[in-house]
Amino acid sequence: DAGVIQSPRHEVTEMGQEVTLRCKPISGHDYLFWYRQTMMRGLELLIYFNNNVPIDDSGMPEDRFSAKMPNASFSTLKIQPSEPRDSAVYFCASSPESLAKNIQYFGAGTRLSVL
Amino acid sequence: AQSVTQLDSQVPVFEEAPVELRCNYSSSVSVYLFWYVQYPNQGLQLLLKYLSGSTLVKGINGFEAEFNKSQTSFHLRKPSVHISDTAEYFCAVSALMDSSYKLIFGSGTRLLVRP
Numbered sequence: 001d002a003g004v005i006q007s008p009r010h011e012v013t014e015m016g017q018e019v020t021l022r023c024k025p026i027s028g029h030d031y032l033f034w035y036r037q038t039m040m041r042g043l044e045l046l047i048y049f050n051n052n053v054p055i056d057d058s059g060m061p062e063d064r065f066s067a068k069m070p071n072a073s074f075s076t077l078k079i080q081p082s083e084p085r086d087s088a089v090y091f092c093a094s095s096p097e098s099l100a101k102n103i104q105y106f107g108a109g110t111r112l113s114v115l
Numbered sequence: 116a117q118s119v120t121q122l123d124s125q126v127p128v129f130e131e132a133p134v135e136l137r138c139n140y141s142s143s144v145s146v147y148l149f150w151y152v153q154y155p156n157q158g159l160q161l162l163l164k165y166l167s168g169s170t171l172v173k174g175i176n177g178f179e180a181e182f183n184k185s186q187t188s189f190h191l192r193k194p195s196v197h198i199s200d201t202a203e204y205f206c207a208v209s210a211l212m213d214s215s216y217k218l219i220f221g222s223g224t225r226l227l228v229r230p
């Protein structure tokens with residue numbers, strides 16, 4: 001299996017622009033997670049899906065952030081408009097297990113720089 | 116609220132020396148515990164997990180961890196480290212929060228192995 005695939009690996013954009021991050025989970029995994037990693041705040045859960053349905057989006061920082069999962073093999077995280085404070089590494093992870101056991105498989109991440 | 120504390124932000128150690136990375140968690144209910152490793156410019160990889168059973172858990176790359184319920188700790192150990200073990204290590208707990216399970220990460224410990 002190719003693992004969780006994220007694209008792009010790096011994204012540089014200007015403040016105010018729309019940014020879309022993409023994720024392909026491992027086939028057969030029912031859960032998909034989006035995280036943000038910064039030096040100041042560490043690793044934060046933004047949102048997670050179960051069977052393509054958003055379950056908990058309480059970690060989404062504000063309305064500028066949105067996430068979708070139109071099918072079992074694809075998810076997007078969109079920031080519109082982007083701001084410099086959104087600069088971070090964004091990780092997607094998927095999990096085959098019941099949520100309690102939470103064994104997650106992470107993608108390589110997208111490093112976002114908003115200028 | 117559930118939390119994970121990794122007291123050491125960085126641990127320098129010489130090659131072939133033993134190492135212990137400390138992790139304490141706060142939880143009043145049963146939890147599942149994990150250690151993840153993040154190599155530079157990569158996503159997190161599962162190192163080992165404690166779900167139930169024996170309190171001594173063995174993982175990949177010669178690492179092991181011991182679950183201590185009375186001390187609410189899950190320290191990671193390796194008897195002899197290699198240069199290639201240089202990475203960031205994250206302790207995480209899966210706990211029930213607001214009616215759903217979430218994976219709560221510690222702030223990470225950077226292991227720096229010197230020749």
